[in-house]
Amino acid sequence: MAQVKTDQTKFLLSESELPRRWYNIRADMPSPAQPVLHPGTGEPVGPDDLAPLFPMELILQEVSEEAEVAIPDEILDIYSLWRPTPLYRARRLEHALGTRSRIFYKYEGVSPPGSHKPNTAVAQAFYNAKEGRTRLSTETGAGQWGSALAFACTLFGLECKVYMVRISYEQKPFRRSLIQAWGATIVPSPSDETQSGRAVLEEHPDSPGSLGIAISEAVEDAAGREDTAYSLGSVLNHVLLHQTVIGQEALAQMEQAGAFPDVVIGCVGGGSNFAGLAFPFLREKIAGREIDVLACEPTACPTLTRGLFAYDFGDTSKLTPLVPMHTLGHDFIPEPIHAGGLRYHGVAPLISQLVLDGLVRAEAYLQNDVFGSAVEFARHEGIIPAPEAAHAIHGALLSARAADEAGEERTILFNLSGHGHFDMAAYDNYFAGRLEDVALDEAEIQRAQAALEGLPTPA
Numbered sequence: 001m002a003q004v005k006t007d008q009t010k011f012l013l014s015e016s017e018l019p020r021r022w023y024n025i026r027a028d029m030p031s032p033a034q035p036v037l038h039p040g041t042g043e044p045v046g047p048d049d050l051a052p053l054f055p056m057e058l059i060l061q062e063v064s065e066e067a068e069v070a071i072p073d074e075i076l077d078i079y080s081l082w083r084p085t086p087l088y089r090a091r092r093l094e095h096a097l098g099t100r101s102r103i104f105y106k107y108e109g110v111s112p113p114g115s116h117k118p119n120t121a122v123a124q125a126f127y128n129a130k131e132g133r134t135r136l137s138t139e140t141g142a143g144q145w146g147s148a149l150a151f152a153c154t155l156f157g158l159e160c161k162v163y164m165v166r167i168s169y170e171q172k173p174f175r176r177s178l179i180q181a182w183g184a185t186i187v188p189s190p191s192d193e194t195q196s197g198r199a200v201l202e203e204h205p206d207s208p209g210s211l212g213i214a215i216s217e218a219v220e221d222a223a224g225r226e227d228t229a230y231s232l233g234s235v236l237n238h239v240l241l242h243q244t245v246i247g248q249e250a251l252a253q254m255e256q257a258g259a260f261p262d263v264v265i266g267c268v269g270g271g272s273n274f275a276g277l278a279f280p281f282l283r284e285k286i287a288g289r290e291i292d293v294l295a296c297e298p299t300a301c302p303t304l305t306r307g308l309f310a311y312d313f314g315d316t317s318k319l320t321p322l323v324p325m326h327t328l329g330h331d332f333i334p335e336p337i338h339a340g341g342l343r344y345h346g347v348a349p350l351i352s353q354l355v356l357d358g359l360v361r362a363e364a365y366l367q368n369d370v371f372g373s374a375v376e377f378a379r380h381e382g383i384i385p386a387p388e389a390a391h392a393i394h395g396a397l398l399s400a401r402a403a404d405e406a407g408e409e410r411t412i413l414f415n416l417s418g419h420g421h422f423d424m425a426a427y428d429n430y431f432a433g434r435l436e437d438v439a440l441d442e443a444e445i446q447r448a449q450a451a452l453e454g455l456p457t458p459a
């Protein structure tokens with residue numbers, strides 16, 4: 001077990017230590033992820049199939065097997081507004097818990113929109129602007145991604161249209177304002193602006209929406225306009241790639257701390273912040289180092305712990321290619337829990353494959369337990385976590401407790417993917433005892449997974 005050299009709280013890197021390359025785990029994975037398929041032909045999709053939706057540079061990153069991809073200077077220049085982000089040792093929390101373990105966290109909430117999401121938003125806006133697109137469309141759950149893309153688009157002079165999941169649009173009015181402050185246009189999803197939205201509203205006029213529905217709307221918007229590309233905030237290989245600046249910085253900061261994690265933890269919606277922290281550490285694990293890599297999700301949307309590994313659509317209206325991933329079924333609509341960014345029926349194919357290969361494991365938590373841990377964290381460390389990130393905190397607290405019970409000392413590192421300053425209504429509900437714990441029953445899982453019938457099965 002590595003000994004921590006100092007009793008320092010913050011581990012900081014200088015701007016000159018910003019990673020110059022993104023790390024592509026595809027180069028090192030023991031089993032390659034299976035190809036994404038064209039739903040019409042059942043054949044792997046090629047760059048030309050994706051060209052109407054994405055700029056070629058991102059498509060090439062999506063299929064790249066190079067271990068490292070250089071980060072353009074224009075992107076590094078913008079990253080330097082908030083990166084490198086700090087890594088903290090949670091000494092006060094450790095003390096309050098009375099744990100023998102050391103708990104570190106990487107804090108992505110220092111970015112202007114308040115989460116890890118601009119790490120890819122800035123890259124995506126850059127490549128789209130470079131290739132002549134003038135407008136981007138996207139979906140957003142809790143609003144973190146929509147605000148990150150609005151922020152990135154304003155820096156590159158692009159228009160931005162955001163379809164925000166209706167329940168979050170209502171629960172988080174100030175994320176909406178933030179998106180507007182950065183100049184983007186926003187509508188609640190399902191909306192009457194697209195065929196996909198209208199179809200859902202016809203059947204379910206009170207639909208709370210879901211990321212799957214909002215993705216359908218944003219894809220339809222982009223497919224119907226020459227000037228517009230679609231931008232996704234998670235799941236895809238290139239998105240996970242852009243997030244790896246997090247883990248690369250964390251590796252250097254843990255070294256500064258004279259420590260190396262036994263456990264690396266992140267919350268998982270589509271998987272991008274988890275991948276961002278974990279992939280550079282998984283590189284070490286694949287090379288032989290022992291690390292427990294834990295993905296945390298809500299019991300209301302237990303994609304990795306209870307989903308099937310199958311080919312499925314990334315959206316509700318079946319507009320996307322077929323993606324090999326753990327899924328609850330493309331028409332599954334998760335209960336409106338407050339971690340809006342974790343309400344997605346699928347997960348990144350790269351993470352699915354790593355789970356299948358036993359390199360990553362997953363746990364699912366109830367929202368009241370998660371908020372309990374978030375409040376405990378806030379009372380000792382000060383930062384109010386986003387409800388999504390609070391899943392990682394809960395995972396870290398459980399890991400520390402388990403270590404104490406086993407008489408072990410662990411070095412635990414988790415990703416605090418964002419702050420919760422726009423999520424205080426959720427905290428209000430928690431304090432008032434109004435949060436419902438949702439554990440999905442098996443019958444609903446079976447019903448939703450019937451949507452997978454007739455789709456190709458992964459090899």
Ligand SMILES: Cc1ncc(COP(=O)(O)O)c(C=O)c1O
Pocket residue numbers: 115116141142143144145233234235267268269270271272273274340341342386388389417418419
């Ligand atoms: C703060 C925060 N963490 C995590 C997530 C989940 O997304 P991902 O799994 O892509 O990191 C979101 C999504 O909105 C988020 O806002």
